[in-house]
Amino acid sequence: MAEPVSYWQALQDTPLLQRAVGAGALVGLACACLSPFVVLRRMAFVGDGMAHAAFGGLGLGLFLIAGSRSDDASIQAITIGFCLVLAIAVGRVSRRGGQSRISEDSAIGIAFSVAMALGAMLITLRQRGEGQYAPSWEGYLFGSLLTIGAGQVWLTLALAAAVVVVLFVLHKELMYYTYDENLAEVSGLPVSFLHYLFLLLLVLTVVVAARIVGIVLASASLVLPGLIGLAVCKRLGEAVVFAGVVGVLSYEIGLYGSYVWNVPPGSVVILAQFAAFVAVLALRRLGKA
Amino acid sequence: MSTQAQPNLSAAPAAFAGNGGPPVIEVASLSFAYTGGEKALDNVNFTVREGEFLGLIGPNGGGKTTLLKIILGLLAPQSGKVLVLGRDPRELGADRLLLGYVPQDTGVRKHFPATVLDVVLMGTYSSLGLFRRPGAAERESALKAIGHVGLAGLQDRSASNLSGGQQQRVAIARALVAHPKLLLLDEPTSGLDTGGQAQLFDLLERLQKEFHLTVVMVSHDVTALAHFAEHLACLNKSLHWHDRSELISEEVLRKVYACELDAFFIKHKQHLEEFHGDQGPAGHAHGPHCDHNH
Numbered sequence: 007m008a009e010p011v012s013y014w015q016a017l018q019d020t021p022l023l024q025r026a027v028g029a030g031a032l033v034g035l036a037c038a039c040l041s042p043f044v045v046l047r048r049m050a051f052v053g054d055g056m057a058h059a060a061f062g063g064l065g066l067g068l069f070l071i072a073g074s075r076s077d078d079a080s081i082q083a084i085t086i087g088f089c090l091v092l093a094i095a096v097g098r099v100s101r102r103g104g105q106s107r108i109s110e111d112s113a114i115g116i117a118f119s120v121a122m123a124l125g126a127m128l129i130t131l132r133q134r135g136e137g138q139y140a141p142s143w144e145g146y147l148f149g150s151l152l153t154i155g156a157g158q159v160w161l162t163l164a165l166a167a168a169v170v171v172v173l174f175v176l177h178k179e180l181m182y183y184t185y186d187e188n189l190a191e192v193s194g195l196p197v198s199f200l201h202y203l204f205l206l207l208l209v210l211t212v213v214v215a216a217r218i219v220g221i222v223l224a225s226a227s228l229v230l231p232g233l234i235g236l237a238v239c240k241r242l243g244e245a246v247v248f249a250g251v252v253g254v255l256s257y258e259i260g261l262y263g264s265y266v267w268n269v270p271p272g273s274v275v276i277l278a279q280f281a282a283f284v285a286v287l288a289l290r291r292l293g294k295a
Numbered sequence: 296m297s298t299q300a301q302p303n304l305s306a307a308p309a310a311f312a313g314n315g316g317p318p319v320i321e322v323a324s325l326s327f328a329y330t331g332g333e334k335a336l337d338n339v340n341f342t343v344r345e346g347e348f349l350g351l352i353g354p355n356g357g358g359k360t361t362l363l364k365i366i367l368g369l370l371a372p373q374s375g376k377v378l379v380l381g382r383d384p385r386e387l388g389a390d391r392l393l394l395g396y397v398p399q400d401t402g403v404r405k406h407f408p409a410t411v412l413d414v415v416l417m418g419t420y421s422s423l424g425l426f427r428r429p430g431a432a433e434r435e436s437a438l439k440a441i442g443h444v445g446l447a448g449l450q451d452r453s454a455s456n457l458s459g460g461q462q463q464r465v466a467i468a469r470a471l472v473a474h475p476k477l478l479l480l481d482e483p484t485s486g487l488d489t490g491g492q493a494q495l496f497d498l499l500e501r502l503q504k505e506f507h508l509t510v511v512m513v514s515h516d517v518t519a520l521a522h523f524a525e526h527l528a529c530l531n532k533s534l535h536w537h538d539r540s541e542l543i544s545e546e547v548l549r550k551v552y553a554c555e556l557d558a559f560f561i562k563h564k565q566h567l568e569e570f571h572g573d574q575g576p577a578g579h580a581h582g583p584h585c586d587h588n589h
Contacts, residue, residue: 042408046407046408175426176425177428178417178420178423178428178429179420179425181409181413181417182417182420184407185404185407185409185414185417186398186404188364188367188369188396188398189396189398189417190420191369192367192368192369192391192394192396193391193392193396193417193418193420193421193473194387194388194389194391194392194421195420195421236408239408240408240409240410240453241408241409241410241413242407242408242409242413244408245408
């Protein structure tokens with residue numbers, strides 16, 4: 007097992023680790039800033055579904071482009087496109103509310119199971135057919151430091167910037183939409199636009215986050231920081247900022263733990279966030295007693 | 296439940312001209328069904344004029360909330376005509392602000408992280424347009440609205456820590472801050488005790504006079520509404536309407552509602568009015584709730 011000090015040494019010497027630290031902070035920030043909205047709008051399952059859909063998109067990309075690797079820009083584009091199509095389909099169901107025959111959770115359940123099934127089939131077929139390079143499944147599912155290419159850092163930077171700018175510029179609209187979608191629509195806010203914009207941000211964030219913390223764990227980092235922020239803060243804006251800080255710190259702790267203990271980064275990120283959540287709840291309980 | 300089995304008792308809208316002011320809501324031959332479901336509304340006709348207070352009663356699942364959503368422009372009618380302030384409610388544009396809406400309580404809103412002032416300021420958002428944040432002027436009108444509903448001094452309190460009655464007042468203040476002409480309330484008294492209900496009705500009566508509001512309130516609690524509304528309409532897919540000057544026949548209400556007890560209370564209250572003037576029966580504010588499965 008490496009000594010902790012060697013992490014700092016490795017950080018100075020290894021561009022891969024530097025990229026992971028940068029991308030991790032940015033992804034942690036993006037996930038966490040969206041998470042209070044995800045929690046309040048009860049969209050945790052949507053995030054989960056989209057993360058699983060990413061696996062289908064990945065399988066489709068690897069299958070369609072012979073000799074491709076999972077961190078190629080073309081594969082990422084196909085993955086994001088695939089998830090967006092599914093997100094729009096699910097978004098249409100959820101916008102129609104009670105008017106749809108299929109409930110939102112059923113629609114998501116179907117979409118993500120089918121996507122996972124498709125991904126598993128296509129990736130296996132591709133591996134068997136040409137014996138091309140395929141990273142470990144564990145990396146897809148629970149995250150890996152090795153999947154972060156140089157392009158990934160720029161992608162996460164663009165994503166985090168988009169999330170922060172949208173949340174800052176449309177703060178009051180997203181707040182009203184989250185408070186009550188019908189009320190916001192009655193008052194004349196462009197609720198459909200906000201609905202799909204938020205879904206778009208969510209899809210992009212989940213797909214990018216899944217590269218680092220894995221498909222299975224990506225959605226948890228869209229929930230836990232929000233729960234922590236909402237437990238601590240009395241106003242939505244404050245909860246978003248607090249969650250953002252929790253997100254960045256937990257991703258950095260996750261990368262450190264991943265390197266030092268040689269375990270998937272996703273596991274340490276989520277366990278760190280869960281520990282913080284339990285601590286906040288315990289402190290609140292003590293404060294009330 | 297078959298709508299055919301019910302007598303069509305709808306009177307012509309003209310029969311309820313009330314104060315004779317300009318119409319605020321005009322609904323003619325309105326029908327609506329959710330995808331794959333049976334009709335939620337069947338041939339509904341009515342007119343609400345400026346300054347009137349209409350109570351819309353009916354069993355759960357009778358289409359009350361659906362009708363409100365159509366009036367608000369959230370749902371499109373499949374047949375018939377709906378005009379709000381003389382226009383299609385889905386094409387009101389900037390005049391949407393003239394519709395104040397107090398929706399049914401939901402868990403999300405009850406636990407939303409915001410101060411009273413934050414919530415009331417939401418009422419100013421759409422007039423500000425995208426990108427602009429509320430400034431001193433919006434803050435001032437929000438504080439005024441908070442004062443109008445009797446919550447002065449509570450603007451910095453966490454809205455989720457207020458009582459049910461206070462949260463309803465915050466919702467009304469949020470609607471008022473946009474200076475609406477028409478106030479639509481969906482079950483505002485549910486979850487309130489008798490005292491809370493009476494205070495809310497008093498507040499609405501005062502605000503109606505002060506701001507010349509037209510009020511439409513939906514409730515399944517007929518006795519509470521019967522105390523205050525000038526006109527009562529019963530909605531159970533089709534609409535059956537009467538005003539305070541008429542005695543509703545028990546038989547009609549039983550058919551509309553499948554609920555004898557509520558019919559009794561309306562009749563009882565109106566008898567009392569005939570003898571004692573305008574005072575409602577104080578002991579019946581928290582009357583029996585209607586159950587359409589009777």
